[in-house]
Amino acid sequence: MRGGWFKVYALAYLVFLYAPIVLLPMFAFNDATVIAFPLNGFTTKWFSEMWVAPGLWPALKNSLIIAVSSAVIATALGIFAARASTRYKFPGKAGIMGLIMLPLVLPEIIVAVSLLVVLLGIGMPLSIFTVILGHVLMTTPFTIAILTSAFQSLDRSLEEAAYDLGETPISAFRLVILPLVMPGIISSLLISFTISLDEFIIAFFLGGTQVTLPVYIFSQFRFPQSVPVIMALGTILVALSILLLSIAEYFRRRGIAKSGGKDTGGFL
Amino acid sequence: MIPKPAVSDQTMIEFKDVHKWYGDYHALRGITATIRAGEFFSLLGPSGCGKTTLLRTIAGFEGISEGVVLIDGKDVADVPANKRPTNMVFQSYAIFPHLTVAQNVGFGLRKQRLAKADLDARVAEALEMVGLKGYGARAAHALSGGQRQRVALARALILKPKVLLLDEPLSALDKKMREQMQVELIKLQRQVGITFILVTHDQEEALVMSDRIAVMFEGEIAQLSDAETLYRRPNSRRVADFIGTMNFLPAEVISETAGSIEVEAQGFGRIHVDPKQAASEAPGKSASIGFRPETLTILHEGQQATDREVGATIEEVVYYGDMTYYDVKIDGTEKPVRLSMRNVFGRPVLDIGMRTRIAWSPGALVLFR
Numbered sequence: 001m002r003g004g005w006f007k008v009y010a011l012a013y014l015v016f017l018y019a020p021i022v023l024l025p026m027f028a029f030n031d032a033t034v035i036a037f038p039l040n041g042f043t044t045k046w047f048s049e050m051w052v053a054p055g056l057w058p059a060l061k062n063s064l065i066i067a068v069s070s071a072v073i074a075t076a077l078g079i080f081a082a083r084a085s086t087r088y089k090f091p092g093k094a095g096i097m098g099l100i101m102l103p104l105v106l107p108e109i110i111v112a113v114s115l116l117v118v119l120l121g122i123g124m125p126l127s128i129f130t131v132i133l134g135h136v137l138m139t140t141p142f143t144i145a146i147l148t149s150a151f152q153s154l155d156r157s158l159e160e161a162a163y164d165l166g167e168t169p170i171s172a173f174r175l176v177i178l179p180l181v182m183p184g185i186i187s188s189l190l191i192s193f194t195i196s197l198d199e200f201i202i203a204f205f206l207g208g209t210q211v212t213l214p215v216y217i218f219s220q221f222r223f224p225q226s227v228p229v230i231m232a233l234g235t236i237l238v239a240l241s242i243l244l245l246s247i248a249e250y251f252r253r254r255g256i257a258k259s260g261g262k263d264t265g266g267f268l
Numbered sequence: 269m270i271p272k273p274a275v276s277d278q279t280m281i282e283f284k285d286v287h288k289w290y291g292d293y294h295a296l297r298g299i300t301a302t303i304r305a306g307e308f309f310s311l312l313g314p315s316g317c318g319k320t321t322l323l324r325t326i327a328g329f330e331g332i333s334e335g336v337v338l339i340d341g342k343d344v345a346d347v348p349a350n351k352r353p354t355n356m357v358f359q360s361y362a363i364f365p366h367l368t369v370a371q372n373v374g375f376g377l378r379k380q381r382l383a384k385a386d387l388d389a390r391v392a393e394a395l396e397m398v399g400l401k402g403y404g405a406r407a408a409h410a411l412s413g414g415q416r417q418r419v420a421l422a423r424a425l426i427l428k429p430k431v432l433l434l435d436e437p438l439s440a441l442d443k444k445m446r447e448q449m450q451v452e453l454i455k456l457q458r459q460v461g462i463t464f465i466l467v468t469h470d471q472e473e474a475l476v477m478s479d480r481i482a483v484m485f486e487g488e489i490a491q492l493s494d495a496e497t498l499y500r501r502p503n504s505r506r507v508a509d510f511i512g513t514m515n516f517l518p519a520e521v522i523s524e525t526a527g528s529i530e531v532e533a534q535g536f537g538r539i540h541v542d543p544k545q546a547a548s549e550a551p552g553k554s555a556s557i558g559f560r561p562e563t564l565t566i567l568h569e570g571q572q573a574t575d576r577e578v579g580a581t582i583e584e585v586v587y588y589g590d591m592t593y594y595d596v597k598i599d600g601t602e603k604p605v606r607l608s609m610r611n612v613f614g615r616p617v618l619d620i621g622m623r624t625r626i627a628w629s630p631g632a633l634v635l636f637r
Contacts, residue, residue, distance in 0.1 A: 155360055155362060157358040157359070157360050157362040158362050158364060160327075160329055160349070160356075160358070160362065161356070161358060161362035161364070161423075162364075162375070163328075163329075163348070163349040163350045164327060164349055164350070164354075164355055164356045164424075165350075165355070165375050165376035165423065165424075165427070166350050166351075166376050166378075166379045166427070167350055167378075167379075168350060175375075176364055179366045180365070180366055
């Protein structure tokens, strides 16, 4: 059988990747406090318990505020950086771009500790705001990577054509550049939102008394009786992530079809 | 048929000693030229000669380092691209892919805030002018190359600019489409009467389309004249080499008076050349005599030369259907020259190795020295 071993390998790979995620809903609907086989029968009580769990809703609210804010700020910064790096030549460009991309490879714990030292040093109180700052730092490299490829595929003369037809640089950007890079902007927003939403280390270090969803989940694992509730929460988060990524992919494909480009994979 | 309108004497664009530096690179080296209103003007040259840079200084996409550019008598140094009375057809056409054909064509009218009916009428009129009637609702990215080209033209012409700039607009089309568009562009230019400035590296395209042509090399205009003068009387060896085919034979200047230059030319003997037929030779080379393939005639048997004749041997024959190219060695010369003959019905194509006679006249010869 040709490629037989590759098929086995691919199957093992998929099981390794997705089995934990499949277990999540299994135990979320299992009528037992202990996470172990055999399953004990179907129940939805963990979901209703989750609904009234103390501390969950404030954590979710914090997470959403942080994720939306850092996605918007990081994407806005990414637009400027991507535009500058694709359109202009300036001294030290490679070095500056390298520095901006550095958080991508720095250990997150180092970044979190350094930020904490700096914030405490300047006497800024820890809050949602400081978590947003940290998340913007972490997600901006991703937005730049996504948006640079969006800006790079633009024909420079499109912008010149808009000037030539009487538009100012600002209106040309709004009427021509923005619509054409919009799929990139949407993917950048969704990716940075997702990264921020499940980020733990920075949220844990810089959040102070403000708890985000990942920090809440981590804290709940101390109590064995809340583990099934976390499973229920995890199930909902997985479902939402799949939905979000599908929407992002839909927009990306529609954007490509609209501008007549060729689909070359994309980030998602 | 639209008769060719007389090009006015009015100046539309004037370059006065224009220089452009990119860092250390001297892209434009003192361009001085005028382009007349209503003219079909071409900037012709090899890639990197500065022709596109010069066009972009008119559009306002490139600033200049020194000198003055006047459009319709007005110094445009401080006028940005979006305020200039020029519109451009880009090499890549730059059709906005997210808009329909009609939205593309009407893009420049946005600023005028026309009523919907007026806008639609203007767009329909512009589309009809370029032969795309009824294409308005189509998505721009679904068009073929030739159709994109037409949309780009309509989009630029709908604003009724004083000058239309065309940056190698036909280079992306196949040969047949290109030839068709050349004719259409000429007709369109006569119809609208707008000054057209075309950038091209294709000498044939420039000869076919232009009222006048500026041949550029290395940031300088080498010759600026109408097509026929450029072809018949190139002012330098370099221009002669760039435009069409020209044969060169070694020559020596014997004496020179105001009205005539006496030359000893290999193969042709001692001749007198009109100083108007004299051009500059490439640096480091001695003088030579040049002539186009079709200016000398291979005589068939019994035919009398109208002026003078020399003997020659046929060395190579290339048959093209309507034409035949012959490489012939004229008696007394060392290397063969290329001649072209129209294939007249009933006259046989000559063979390699045949002896023949060639008719020539001094008027066909250009002296390079």
